[in-house]
Amino acid sequence: MKENFIPERAVIREIIIENEQIRTFRLELLDKTHPFTFLPGQFLMLSVPHCGEAAISISSSPTALPLINLSIRKAGELTAAVHTMQPGAQVGIRGPFGKPFPVNSFSGRSLLFVAGGIGLAPLKGVIDYCLFQQELEEDSVQDITLLYGSRMPSDIGFRQTIKKWQEQGVTCRLIVDIADEEWQGAVGLVTDLLDMCTVTEKTTALVCGPPIMIRFVIARLSAMGCADDAIITTLERHMKCGMGICGHCHLDGKLVCVDGPVFNLAQLKTMDVMELG
Ligand SMILES: Cc1cc2nc3c(=O)[nH]c(=O)nc-3n(C[C@H](O)[C@H](O)[C@H](O)COP(=O)(O)OP(=O)(O)OC[C@H]3O[C@@H](n4cnc5c(N)ncnc54)[C@H](O)[C@@H]3O)c2cc1C
Ligand code: FES
Missing domain, CATH: 3.40.50.80 (Nucleotide-binding domain of ferredoxin-NADP reductase (FNR) module)
Incomplete structure (x- = not known):
């Protein structure tokens, strides 16, 4: 991907209805001139016009590229807007961000x-x-x-x-x-x-x-x-930039977007993570 600040356009190729709340969107980047790769556990910032951005994990394997799956649960404004979209519609994506699973x-x-x-x-x-x-x-x-x-x-x-x-x-x-x-x-x-x-x-x-x-x-x-x-x-923390700049995802001295979101228990034990305490 060109620039992690600027969303790239991706087209929805297919939609899998997983259940009433979750849909998997199979996306493909429109601009193929820049290589895109990732490892499982990394996430993208998904953007929809007039709704902003949300962090969403990539739910497919890099071996399935050029298709990139995002499995999205309807939670608030942005995710509800994505759930109304049909194949052929376009969204913006930035990333990939964060540390993957090893x-x-x-x-x-x-x-x-x-x-x-x-x-x-x-x-x-x-x-x-x-x-x-x-x-x-x-x-x-x-x-x-x-x-x-x-x-x-x-x-x-x-x-x-x-x-x-x-x-x-x-x-x-x-x-x-x-x-x-x-x-x-x-x-x-x-x-x-x-x-x-x-x-x-x-x-x-x-x-x-x-x-x-x-x-x-x-x-x-x-x-x-x-x-x-x-x-x-x-771990999930509310994210804005996704790339270590804004501090929104701060957690006990770490930034979840760059130090995580994947952590092992040895790492978590050095942090004050409320939900695990
Ligand atoms: C690394 C990462 C990976 C993720 N992967 C996925 C994924 O694969 N699939 C998926 O469906 N979701 C995923 N999420 C969660 C997703 O980013 C959120 O649910 C996102 O808020 C949805 O955006 P929305 O506009 O639809 O909902 P929002 O309007 O953001 O609301 C969703 C929920 O979040 C609450 N909320 C809103 N703002 C805040 C805030 N500042 N602090 C705390 N809570 C708040 C709301 O009350 C509501 O309950 C991931 C989050 C992270 C950080
Ligand atoms: S989301 Fe901005 S620093 Fe992590």
């Missing part, structure tokens, strides 16, 4: 993903990236497990993706807080699914979801013996 250190590791709701979005690109490497038999991970919690069965997002991952050998366990008449699966909190898992010195856990979920999952993983530098999460 995907190049995952070779031989047993990856345990723990996600709640839209928290699967930043982890999705990591899973796709690792599966791509596995197919090439390059720097392959040992195995991949996903634990995914949703409030209700109708809130489960990314169903097509989860089905595809299962076909590719990923162990996927789903749980809902509240069942409906048709739900045959597990009911409870995503932490309950950790009872079915074992943690070894080869485990790396990647956690993303609401702050309260992150807090309980991290505590549980620690109690199960997962090392601090092998528990990795991604």
Whole structure:
């Protein structure tokens, strides 16, 4: 991308309706003269005319470029405006920003993903990236497990993706807080699914979801013996510039947009992070 200050135009090529609240927008940059690349865990500043900008994680793998996926939950003005858009419409994007997940250190590791709701979005690109490497038999991970919690069965997002991952050998366990008449699966909190898992010195856990979920999952993983530098999460702070200038995302001496958003537990323990305290 040319300049991280100036949004570049991207066209919406496809829209996947993940559930009532979440849509995945498959974007393509219009100007192809400047190379664009990223690593899973990085985010973009998405802009919509008259609505401003919002930070959104890239939910696809760089191996899927030139398409860039953004999975967006309808939250406020900007995200609601994006949800009204159709394929062919254009948005602005700046980035990529932030530190990615350390995907190049995952070779031989047993990856345990723990996600709640839209928290699967930043982890999705990591899973796709690792599966791509596995197919090439390059720097392959040992195995991949996903634990995914949703409030209700109708809130489960990314169903097509989860089905595809299962076909590719990923162990996927789903749980809902509240069942409906048709739900045959597990009911409870995503932490309950950790009872079915074992943690070894080869485990790396990647956690993303609401702050309260992150807090309980991290505590549980620690109690199960997962090392601090092998528990990795991604934090959300309200962002303006996305690139270390404005200070909006300040958190105990760090700027989440440049020092994070991806942090391991060893790093978080040096910071005063309320939701993990
Ligand atoms: C690194 C990063 C990655 C993200 N990735 C994704 C993603 O992949 N998908 C996704 O859907 N969302 C993601 N988000 C969240 C997204 O940026 C916010 O939800 C954004 O505020 C939505 O913009 P909006 O205009 O639609 O909603 P807003 O009008 O900003 O409102 C959304 C919610 O945020 C609250 N809010 C607004 N301003 C503030 C403030 N200053 N401080 C605290 N709370 C405030 C509002 O009360 C409301 O509940 C990410 C955020 C970060 C920091
Ligand atoms: S968003 Fe401006 S410094 Fe992080």
